[in-house]
Amino acid sequence: MKIDFQFTTQYGTFSDALFFEDDAIPSDAEIEAMKQQRLANWVAVIEAPQPNYVLDANGNIVFDENGNALIRG
Amino acid sequence: MANRYWVTGGSGSWNNTNNWSTATGGASGASVPSTADAAIFDASSGAGTATLDISPTVQTVNLTGFTGTLAFGTNNISVNSTGTVWTQTTSCSITGTPVVNVTNTSSTAITLSSTSVTQANSVSFNVANPTGTITAGGVYKNLDFTGFTGTLANSTRTIYGNVKFSSGMTLTSGTLTTTFAATSGTQQITCATKTLDFPVTWNGAGGTFQLQDDFTLATGRKFTCNAGTLDLNNKTLSCGLFDANAAGNVRTLAFGTTGQISCTGTGTVWQYTGTNLTITGTPVVNITSTGSTAITCDAQDGYSYANSLSYNFTGGTYPLTFFNTIGGARNLDFTGYAGTWGGISATNTVFGNLTFSSGMSISAGASIMTFGLGGGGTKVITTNNKTLDFPITITGVGNIVQLQDALTMGSTRTLTLTNGTLDLNGKTLTVGTAFTTATGTKNLTFNGGTLVCPTASTTAFNNAVPTGFTTTAGTGTGVISMTAATAKTFVGGGSTFNCTLQNSGAGALTVSGSNTFTTISNSVQPTTFTFTSGTTQTLTNWSVNGTAGNLVTIGASTTSAATLSKSSGTVSSDYLSISYSTASGGATWNAGANSTDGGNNTGWIFTAGSTGNFLIFF
Numbered sequence: 001m002k003i004d005f006q007f008t009t010q011y012g013t014f015s016d017a018l019f020f021e022d023d024a025i026p027s028d029a030e031i032e033a034m035k036q037q038r039l040a041n042w043v044a045v046i047e048a049p050q051p052n053y054v055l056d057a058n059g060n061i062v063f064d065e066n067g068n069a070l071i072r073g
Numbered sequence: 074m075a076n077r078y079w080v081t082g083g084s085g086s087w088n089n090t091n092n093w094s095t096a097t098g099g100a101s102g103a104s105v106p107s108t109a110d111a112a113i114f115d116a117s118s119g120a121g122t123a124t125l126d127i128s129p130t131v132q133t134v135n136l137t138g139f140t141g142t143l144a145f146g147t148n149n150i151s152v153n154s155t156g157t158v159w160t161q162t163t164s165c166s167i168t169g170t171p172v173v174n175v176t177n178t179s180s181t182a183i184t185l186s187s188t189s190v191t192q193a194n195s196v197s198f199n200v201a202n203p204t205g206t207i208t209a210g211g212v213y214k215n216l217d218f219t220g221f222t223g224t225l226a227n228s229t230r231t232i233y234g235n236v237k238f239s240s241g242m243t244l245t246s247g248t249l250t251t252t253f254a255a256t257s258g259t260q261q262i263t264c265a266t267k268t269l270d271f272p273v274t275w276n277g278a279g280g281t282f283q284l285q286d287d288f289t290l291a292t293g294r295k296f297t298c299n300a301g302t303l304d305l306n307n308k309t310l311s312c313g314l315f316d317a318n319a320a321g322n323v324r325t326l327a328f329g330t331t332g333q334i335s336c337t338g339t340g341t342v343w344q345y346t347g348t349n350l351t352i353t354g355t356p357v358v359n360i361t362s363t364g365s366t367a368i369t370c371d372a373q374d375g376y377s378y379a380n381s382l383s384y385n386f387t388g389g390t391y392p393l394t395f396f397n398t399i400g401g402a403r404n405l406d407f408t409g410y411a412g413t414w415g416g417i418s419a420t421n422t423v424f425g426n427l428t429f430s431s432g433m434s435i436s437a438g439a440s441i442m443t444f445g446l447g448g449g450g451t452k453v454i455t456t457n458n459k460t461l462d463f464p465i466t467i468t469g470v471g472n473i474v475q476l477q478d479a480l481t482m483g484s485t486r487t488l489t490l491t492n493g494t495l496d497l498n499g500k501t502l503t504v505g506t507a508f509t510t511a512t513g514t515k516n517l518t519f520n521g522g523t524l525v526c527p528t529a530s531t532t533a534f535n536n537a538v539p540t541g542f543t544t545t546a547g548t549g550t551g552v553i554s555m556t557a558a559t560a561k562t563f564v565g566g567g568s569t570f571n572c573t574l575q576n577s578g579a580g581a582l583t584v585s586g587s588n589t590f591t592t593i594s595n596s597v598q599p600t601t602f603t604f605t606s607g608t609t610q611t612l613t614n615w616s617v618n619g620t621a622g623n624l625v626t627i628g629a630s631t632t633s634a635a636t637l638s639k640s641s642g643t644v645s646s647d648y649l650s651i652s653y654s655t656a657s658g659g660a661t662w663n664a665g666a667n668s669t670d671g672g673n674n675t676g677w678i679f680t681a682g683s684t685g686n687f688l689i690f691f
Contacts, residue, residue: 002477010577011527011554011556012523012525012554012575012596013501014479014523015479015500015501015521016458016478017479017500019431019455019478038458041458042479042501042503045460045481045484045527048484050528050529050557050559051484053506053530060530061506061507061531061532063487066420066439066441066464067441067464067466067486067487067489067506067509068439068464068485068487069487069505069506069507
């Protein structure tokens with residue numbers, strides 16, 4: 001079973017989904033807790049302090065060939 | 074038991090006393106060997122052809138040292154004794170359709186010795202009646218155990234033809250390998266529910282082995298694919314370890330529509346290289362291992378959609394090494410897996426669907442995972458709340474990669490849209506360092522979804538290659554949300570964005586390029602929009618507002634104005650501080666009663682008291 005859900009935040013709408021086996025569907029309270037946990041995790045990502053990126057002379061983040069931002073050790 | 078020696082110097086028929094003697098190289102005239110005799114062909118039997126003109130029953134047959142030919146034609150030989158009932162070496166030739174029936178019904182051990190025989194000279198055996206142990210080490214054409222209730226000992230054997238095991242027989246375990254080696258035609262393997270507890274090698278360049286039912290090796294036993302075609306024939310091949318790493322040999326794996334390979338062991342359960350390998354059908358590999366012992370799945374396939382395989386990791390808590398060499402997978406499904414995947418450590422492609430499980434962990438990886446290549450249609454990604462801490466590239470011309478739930482990337486990772494459509498499908502995509510476009514025909518479809526760019530950088534949203542880039546609103550309202558609390562840049566590249574561009578962080582949002590937006594908005598105050606001087610942002614809606622004491626600043630990148638253009642209607646903002654801004658296009662641009670005219674503006678309507686510099690009282 002798939003449960004789509006969303007929360008409106010200052011960072012935009014957080015839209016996600018929960019998936020359960022049909023014979024292992026949690027209670028409504030557990031599902032709500034999962035939703036809140038997903039939201040909290042996402043907000044934590046948004047609000048996490050920026051990594052200490054390596055910057056070039058123009059202040060731009062330096063990336064490697066795969067698109068990974070370089071971080072100061 | 075009496076011995077009868079083939080003594081003709083030339084060629085002759087079996088059922089002729091002129092060809093048989095009681096001694097090797099002796100005088101002919103002995104009776105034709107029958108049910109109580111051993112038929113012996115040896116070095117003194119000459120190099121001629123012995124032709125079976127009947128289907129005799131003898132106790133045993135011994136061909137050691139015989140340099141002639143035993144011509145079966147359509148007849149067969151029955152051996153009715155125990156012990157070594159058939160002895161064949163490389164020196165003699167076999168023609169016709171050689172079939173030997175092993176007919177003894179006792180439980181005494183029986184051996185079929187066929188050493189160093191070539192494929193052309195191999196013989197088929199029907200083993201139905203014995204009830205004891207059969208030792209069949211050597212080379213065989215067909216082995217048919219239908220009806221057999223005894224035991225087949227583990228031996229090193231090579232089989233060029235069909236194999237039929239019986240459900241009532243026992244196969245002993247051991248480390249000696251059975252090799253299927255036909256180099257032509259289609260040979261059939263029937264396991265009759267028996268588990269084979271010994272290694273099996275498939276090594277028949279030019280030949281095909283076709284499963285007639287499910288083929289199961291015991292956990293811990295390896296199935297090695299060296300050469301030829303393995304036709305699963307819609308059946309399941311299970312083994313502890315599967316090794317198809319023989320890149321130098323031409324191989325084909327034919328899955329059919331429902332054929333699958335399942336690996337049950339630990340350690341390196343899957344070794345595979347796509348070089349010289351052809352995949353047909355719908356290829357599915359199940360890693361059904363359980364427990365916590367480490368597992369490596371080495372999938373050096375997937376250089377193209379055509380020779381990629383789908384992998385299902387169905388259980389276990391084991392540490393998993395996968396995607397550690399360049400390769401890929403068609404569909405990749407971790408449902409049921411609850412261990413830690415060591416992450417991607419070499420560039421890999423998921424050509425089809427990707428499903429992570431909620432119980433698994435994923436380590437970070439610096440190599441790119443590419444989605445969407447080949448195969449056509451829609452490919453879906455289900456993250457189950459896992460952070461994808463590796464770079465992602467979407468590139469599949471004409472294909473769609475669609476989110477099934479929120480996708481959040483690691484903070485230092487970039488998502489690159491190169492080809493095909495990325496459909497947010499109403500879900501939230503949170504990239505790491507940047508969302509960027511690359512050379513190709515690419516589309517971002519929202520269907521009500523949100524793209525979140527959280528990084529404070531000059532490339533947080535980077536439409537680096539706007540040529541060929543389009544956006545589609547779909548159903549609902551799509552949003553690109555720039556959330557950094559410090560300065561960030563939206564590099565629009567002059568494209569049309571059928572969505573809302575929302576400044577969702579306190580940091581100034583610089584918008585470069587002359588772009589078209591459905592809406593520009595903000596969700597926090599105070600904040601700043603800085604538009605590159607000389608550019609024009611064409612809007613359907615302007616929804617930017619501050620609050621008392623928290624003005625939103627609208628400005629340009631230099632002391633030259635930037636233009637906002639809306640073709641009709643009325644803009645109703647408030648609590649803005651505007652400078653170097655040209656409001657145009659035909660709409661009425663009301664800055665609001667509490668907004669500030671910072672100067673160098675055109676087209677904005679500042680109502681009384683909104684300049685911020687002085688108040689006029691009437």
